[in-house]
Amino acid sequence: MAPRPLQSVKTGPLSGTVRVPGDKSISHRAIMFGAIAVGETTIHGLLTGEDVLHTAAAMRALGADITRSDDGIWRVRGVGIGGLVEADQVLDMGNSGTAARLMMGLVASHPITTFFTGDASLAKRPMARVTTPLEQMGASFVSRTGGRLPLAVIGTENPVPITYRLPVASAQVKSAILLAGLNTPGVTTVIEAEPTRDHSELMLTHFGATVKTERIEGGALAVSITGEPEITGRPVHVPADPSSAAFLTVAALIRPGSDITLTDVGMNPRRTGLYDTLIEMGADITFLNRRVEAGEPVADLRVRYSALTAVAVPPDRAPSMIDEYPILAIAAACAEGTTTMHGLAELRVKESDRLAMVANGLDACGVGVEAGPDSLTVHGAGVPPGGATVATAMDHRIAMSFLVLGMASAEPVAVDDSGFIDTSFPGFVDLMNGLGARISLPNTQSAARPTA
Known part of the structure; x- marks a missing residue:
């Protein structure tokens, strides 16, 4: 170009x-969470920038039904927790690190193989900070040197919950682990020394998931999600x-x-x-x-x-x-x-x-x-x-x-x-x-x- x-x-x-x-972080999450909920999610005010459109295309490839009405309202008919299907094509995340990292968490606890790529800028950004904890949950990865895109996620059929302390404050890494924990039995916990964006926790709660945040010894925050809930479609105003x-x-x-x-x-x-x-x-x-x-x-x-x-x-x-x-x-x-x-x-x-x-x-x-x-x-x-x-x-x-x-x-x-x-x-x-x-x-x- x-x-x-x-x-x-x-x-x-x-x-x-x-x-x-509309808020880009919330728009990404509204599409993703609606895609794994049961029933229909209506989204008002969704950002229609290229990053979010890549997210919508990727979730369609993974099985969700996503449409936009003439009135600008987006409707997402989800597949339920654990219902994502293997995509027929490589998922192009464009320029969005948020979309790539969160979606890697979503698919990591599904028994499917998913291929991710992005533009030249995204291909330079590190993904090892996400793949490291997801490997502990049972997923495996094949990537370029340094954990960079293009990258393949080989999801696990038997994910295990973990407690993971973030080495660097990152809402994207926290969210990826929590999303993997949705389709994992038991309780998955992320510990962060400094509070990061909590859009995932707020929206997951809005959709019906059980998310708990508590202050622990040393002043850190422990964010936990209970796996295998049934979350249902909700209206979202971005x-x-x-x-x-x-x-x-x-x-x-x-x-x-x-x-x-x-x-x-x-x-x-x-x-x-x-x-x-x-x-x-x-x-x-x-x-x-x-x-x-x-x-x-x-x-x-x-x-x-x-x-x-x-x-x-x-x-x-x-x-x-x-x-x-x-x-x-x-x-x-x-x-x-x-x-x-x-x-x-x-x-x-x-x-x-x-x-x-x-x-x-x-x-x-x-x-x-x-x-x-x-x-x-x-x-x-x-x-x-x-x-x-x-x-x-x-x-x-x-x-x-x-x-x-x-x-x-x-x-x-x-x-x-x-x-x-x-x-x-x-x-x-x-x-x-x-x-x-x-x-x-x-x-x-x-x-x-x-x-x-």
Whole structure:
């Protein structure tokens, strides 16, 4: 696919009321859990980005009946716990590590063989962190060196429950083990030193599974699931994605005079680290109409321009905002003072080495920055110089983050490829431009200088 460069230039105030697409993490899970439930699950507000469409196609190949009505409601008729069938083809997970890892857990406790692949970016991401505990449950795997895709899962006919302590905080690994535990007799337990996203626990409970979370010695959390339940189809209302809302939030905060409202945003406390940090930096964010939908807290966010100041972001906040550090770095670049962030090692094994990509992009745009093995320091100066074309390495969050930077920098900022934005945020450019942004094809008469 040919690269699709885009350029962003300084804008006036942003204004308007919009709803960003549905939460990607919850959308993946709604499709998967509906596919293994008995009866019909109706899903409202599902994200229709490429990642989630890959998940839907894969679950169809494994036996579920999944359709989308003209009114935008998705209907999933599930096969029940233990009812997945062997797919006739390789399952293409596209760009989604969430889909790949969770689905590996689902099929690991079924006596079927399943082949997984993905795009060039996903094929670089480590899967051993998932295969290691699933092997302890009885599954076996054949993969490329380093546990990378393409990969085959040889599921087990006699899965055994385990108690597994996560070596690194990861909601994806936790969820994969819990999903394998659904079709495993007995109780499967995951112990996490730091709380990670609990979308799986909340939604599995919503579908009727027995999930227990308790604090144990040393302050860790033990999350347990009782195997072989009968879960039944449920209605699911997918909230707007807080990770997607983050780009609009920061854009409004750094453009003088801006005042926007983002509706129906998921406010799960294990996902709100960015918003906590922005408020510490002086952000004017008001949470309106707080409510709970299908077990998930939701609110409308009013965001107004704010003069941000630097903060130190503690490492224990990383699990609640791991996907938002690139856009936080943009906010830090537009703040006054030096912002430090620690505990970022996980960013090096995302869709790209996000830590390096953010540092390289900020440096190219004239922002003072230092990156360590698991840290990032950004020297903000109010208005960044800009004037660069930033390499994205096929990473949607890098592309969107630097397009936001271009809205506030002295000179335009371009990205070398925007094609991967649709994996998580379809319609991003149109939505931003509708609020007052100016994102378009690069202007050859004022071309930004390329990064090295």
